[in-house]
Amino acid sequence: MGGLKRKPSSSAKALAKSKKKKGPHLPNSILKVIANQKRPLNSDEEDDDDVIGSDDEHGGDLYEYEEGVPEEESRKNNRYDRHDNYDYELPDDFEDENVESEDDDDGGNSDNDEAEGDDDDDDDRHTRMLQSLTGMPSAAFEGESKSKPVLFTEAYPEGEFNPTRDVLEGKNVLTEEDFLAPLEGTPGYQKTSKQIARMRKDTKHVVHAPLPKPQRERLERKAVIGLVDEEFSKWVHLVKKNREAPTVYFNQDVDLGYSTVGAIASEFQPRTEFEKKMASVLNDSEVSMEDHIKDHNHIAKMRSLLFRHEFKSKRIKKIKSKTYHRLKNKDLKNSSLGALMDPEMAKEEAMRQEAKRVEERMTLKHRNTGKWAKRMISRGLNVKYDGPKAAIAEQLQMNANLSRKMNSMRDGSSSDESDDEEELNDGADEDTPSRLIAKAKEKTLKALEDDEVPNAGLMSLPFMKNEEANEEAKRALEEYEEWENSGGENSKKTVNVSGRRVFGATAKVEAPKESRKDSDNFYDDSDSDNDMAGIEDNNIEPVRDNASPARNTITETEKFDDDVAGNPASKTTFDVAMFASGSWKKMAGSKNTESKKASRKTRAPIPQAQDKKGWRDEESEDSESEAEQMVDGVLTSTSKETFEVPSQAELINRAFAGDDVLDEFEKDKEEVLNQEVPKPEKPVLVPGWGDWTNIQKKRGISKQMVQKHEAEKKEWEQGLKTRKDARLKHVIISEKVDKKAEKLHTTTLPFPFTSKEVFEHSMRMPIGPEFNPSTIVGELNRPEVVKKTGVIIKPVKFEEVNPNDEVDDEHPRNHQKQRPKKKTSRRQGKVKSK
C-alpha cells in the first residue's frame, strides 16, 4: 500500500544519506563527547524527538507523529550509555497496519525504514514534516542542517501557529536554562537547577502516553490468540484419533445392569454350608462334562432298548393264536438266526443251498436247455406269446440267481486279489522275472488252497470237484517251476491259462497290429503307449495258443470259457496269467537281456497262431523274425525297411493334417466382427412392396434406402477400422460391452479414492454373512457411529492421547458395562465363550 507513495521520499532519503557521509569522520569517543555536550544545546537530531515528545504529552494534537526509536535505546555502536527502558517496547517485527491506513498521506513507515538507520530516518522525517508544513519542495530543505544557511523569507507573520524557521529547524528553541537564566543568583536557584538536572536524568518516572486504542486492541488480541490457539491445539491428537477411528462409540457410558441369566449366575458366590458344598462338587469334581454326557447317553439308550423289548414281548405274549406261535417257533428254527445259533443246522443249510446251486450248474436246467424251452425257442413262440416269454425269462432269472450267488461269494476274494494285483504292479518295476514268476506261483497255490478248503465238507462231493480247473492250476504251477528252473527259457508253456478277456483283448488289438505291419515306419516312431499295447498282444497271444491245444476248436474254448466264468480257480489262474503278462510288459520295458530273450521266444509261436487265424501270407515275413530286434520295447524289423526320421514340421503337419486352423480362426473372427459390428443389410426389392400393382413399372430400390444403406455401410467400415484388432491379423479383441457388468462400474473415479486399484480393492471382498464367518461379519458391517437411541451423548472430554499410538478398534461391542468380575469359574468361562 505504501509502496508507490514512498518512492519519491526514498530518493530524498538516498540524497540525505549521501550528504551525511560527507561529514568529518571522527572517532567514536569524541563523537560521544560532542553529542553529550550538544544535548542540552538541542542538536538537530535530539531536537525533533523533544518536540514530538512534547506534542505527545499534550495529547490533543490532531497529528500523531510516529515516534522513532531514540538513539539511546537503539544503542547503536554503543555510543550511548545503557539505561533502562520503561516504555512499552514494540517487538522488532511488529507491523503497524492500522496507523498506515489511518494516515495514508503520511506515507512514512517507521517499521520499514529500520534498515536505513535512525539518523537518516530522523532527517528524512524532518524534511517531510517541513515539506508538509510549509508546502515547499523537499529539495529546499535537503541538507540544510549541514550545509550553509539559506535565507528564507517567511510567508506569514510569526505567531503561535506559524513558528519561525529557527524553531522548526530546532535552532534557538527555548529550554529550561533559558527560563532559569533570569533567576540566577536568587536564593532558590541552586536548588531548582539541581532539581531540574535530576529530573532530566531521571527517566524512571516519566509516564508515557498510552498507545492508540486500535493498536492496543491488536496487541491484546495477539496475546489472546496465542493462548486460545494453545488451548485448541491440545485437542488435535484426540480429534485426529476420533476421526481416524473406523467406528466411534457413543453407547459406552450406559450401565444397564445385568442382562442375562449367565451374567447374574457368574456373580453368584456360595455363602451357606450347602451352597459351598455344592460349589465344591461342581467346580472341583474330576468328572469331565464329556464323560458325564457319554454315560448319560449310554444309560438312556439301554433303558430305551429294554423298554422296547419289554413292550414287544408283552405284545407277542398277548397273541393267543396257537398256529401263530407254532409257526413262529418253526420260523425261529429255520431262520438264519436259528441256523446261526446251531452250527449243525447251519452246515446243513449251507449244504442244501450249495447242492441246489451245483445242480443248477450241472444240469443247466434253467438255461433253456429243457425240452420245452428248446421247443419254444425253436418255434419262436417265446417271442410270439407273453406267457412262454415270461416263463423263459423267469427260468433265466433263476439260473442267474443261482449262479450269481457263487459269484458274489467270490467277489470279496477277487477284489482282494485285485488289490494285490495293484500292489504287484506297483512293485513290479524292479521285479526280476524270476521273482514275478515266484509271485505268480504263490498266487496259484493260494488259489488252489482256497479251492481245497471246502473239500472237507460240501466240496468233497464228486461233482463239486472242479477237476479241470485244479488240474490247470497245477499245470500252471508245474510250468512256473519249470520256468524257474530253466530261467524263463521255456516260455512256450509259460502261462497255461485261458480266459475270456484274453480273447477280447486279442480281438481288439488284431486290427492295429495288422496296420502296423503295413506301415511299420509310421508306428515305429510313435509313443511308447502304443508299443506297450503291441507287446501285450505279443505276450497274450501265445497264452491263448498254449491254452488251446487241449481243446482244438474255438467253440470248445468258448464252452470252456463259460465254465471258467463260474470257476474260481480258473479265474484266479487267469488273473495270474494277467500278472504274468503284466510282468512281461514290465520286463520288456526294462532292457534286460533276459527279458529280450524271453520276448524273442514268445515271438516264435506267433506264426502258429497266425496260421490258425489264416494269416499265411505273412508267414514268410515272420519267419525272419529272428532278425527283428527289440528297440525300446518295440519290435522293429531293421533288416529290410530303411527308416528316416521325419522333420518336426512334417510331423506337425501330419499331426494336424485334418484341421485348417487359420481358416477356422478367420471364420471365427468374422463371426465376432459380425456380432459386434453388424454388417448393414442390403436393401432388397421385396415383391409387392413399394409399388401399387403390376401395372406400375417397378422403380427399383428407392434412392433413400440406397443412401441410407451407404451411410450405414460407411459407418460399418469405420467401425471395423477403429477396432483395436483391425490391423492385428491373428488376434481378436472383443469390444463387446457387457451391459450387466456395466452397472458395476463408474465412469469416473469417485472422490476420496486416488487410484483405480484402491477403488476396486474397496469393493473386492464381500461383506455379507454368506461370504464371511459370523465372527467377522459384525466388524465388517459396523457403522461409523454406534449410538443408542435415548442415550444422551456428552461433549468430548479432554484426555491425553499419544499421537504415535495405532488406532485400535478393540472397543468392546457390548452395550453395557459389566461389573468387574472377581472370580472366574469354569461355568462362567463357558457362558462367556458362548
Place this chain on the structure above:
Amino acid sequence: MRIKTISRSVDEFTRERSQDLQRVFHNFDPSLRPMEKAVEYQRALTAAKLEKIFARPFVGAMDGHRDGISCMAKNPNYLKGIFSASMDGDIRLWDIATSRRTVCQFPGHLGAVRGLTVSTDGNVLVSCGTDCNVRLWSVPRPSLEDSDLSSEKSTEPSAVYTCKNALLAVDHQFEGDLFATAGAQLDIWNHNRSQPVQSFTSGSHSVISVRFNPGEPDILATSSGDNHISIYDIRMSSAARKILMRTKTNSIAWNPMEPMNFTAANEDGNCYSFDGRKNEEAKCVHKDHVSAVMDIDFSPTGREFVTGSYDRSVRIFPYNGGHSREIYHTKRMQRVFCVKYSSDATYVISGSDDTNLRLWKAKASEQLGVILPREQKKHEYNEAVKNRYKHLPEIKRIVRHRHLPKPIYKAKAESRAMNDAKRRKDDRRKAHSAPGTVVTESHRTRRIIKEVE
C-alpha cells in the same frame, strides 16, 4: 486307502437353551460363490430402494405458540424436554417423547424472546428478549404426574435482570454457572449477579448470536451485524480472533467432538466450517440452501449438523461434506428460525414461522422402537452394503434423489445457471488474459474478506 468321514462333536452342536439358534456351518470358499459382487450390488440397490420406501422422517408437529417461534433450547440433562420461545414473549416447555404437548409455560417477557438456554445440569432456564430483560427460571422437575395432568403449569421467574439494550441471543456455559447474552455488547453473567460479570464491546454493531464451546467451556464465538465472527476467551479482556466476511452470520455452532472447529450459518445460504486456529479460509463450505441459513446445531456425535433456513427447509449436512445428505420440508412449514439436534442424535426439532415445532427423525428411514439383534444386524449390513456401492451410478442416483418443493427447485436451478454463467465467464477471461493475471479464488476463501489482526 483314505476314508473321508464327517465328524462333528456333540458339544459344538448342542444348544444350551432351546431358544438358541442352531449352529450352521458354511463353506466360505469364494470359488463356490462366484457371483458375490453382483449379489451384493443387488442387495445394495434393494437397500437403497427400501431406504427410500421407509423414509418417513416427520414424527409430529407441536402446536401451541401464537406467534412464530424464535428460539429453542434443549435440556442437556433430560432428553424429553425441549424449550421454545416465540416472538410474542411466550416460552414453553414441551414433552417431545410421549404426548408432544406443552408441559409448562414461562410467561413474563413483553417483547419477542430472542434467546433461550438451559444450564448443563438442566435446572436453570435463561431467556432474554427485546424487552431488555434477562429472566432466569427454575425448570420444573420431570415427574410422573406431570405427564398425566392435562393442564399446563406456569411458573414465575426466579430472577429478572435488566439491561440497557435489547438482547438478541443467550447461551449457557457448558458445566459452569456463567451465561453470555448478546446485544449491543457481549455480556457474561453469573446466575447470582444482577449485573454482568464481564462485557466485551466491539464496534458499533450489535452482536447477533453467541455460542459457548462445549469442549472448552471458557471459549465462545459470536457473530455480529457488521459481518464479523469473533472468538472470545472469557478469561481474557478482548476477542481472540475476528473474521470479516462478506455477509452476516446468523448463527454459530461448535463441534462438540472437535472443540477447535465451528460452523457458521451464513446469510448467503451457505455454511462455513472453520478451524478456530486458522481463519483465513473456511475448512469446508456447505452449500445447498437457497436462502439465508437462520440457525444451525451440531449433532452430539459431531459428525453431522442440522440447519434451518429461510427457504422453508431443514437440511442435515455431514460435518465434512459440501452438500446436505437430507432435506426436510412440509407444505405447511414456513421460514425456519431455529433447529436443534436432540441430545441422543436421533431426532431433529425445528421451529418455524408457522408457530409450530416439528419433530423429525435424524435418519429418515430409521426404524424406531426396540430392534432385535438380528434386525439390527440386517440394518447394519444394508447400510454397509449401500455405503460400499454408493459410488455406482444407479445406487448413487437413488440415494441422492430428493423431492424438492417447487420454489427451492426453481431457485436452485436459477442459482446453478448463474453460477455456471459466472464460471464460464471467468474461464473465458482467464483463457484470454496473460497466464497468472486472473486468479480464481477458491470457494473457501471467496466469502471471507480477511481475518482481523
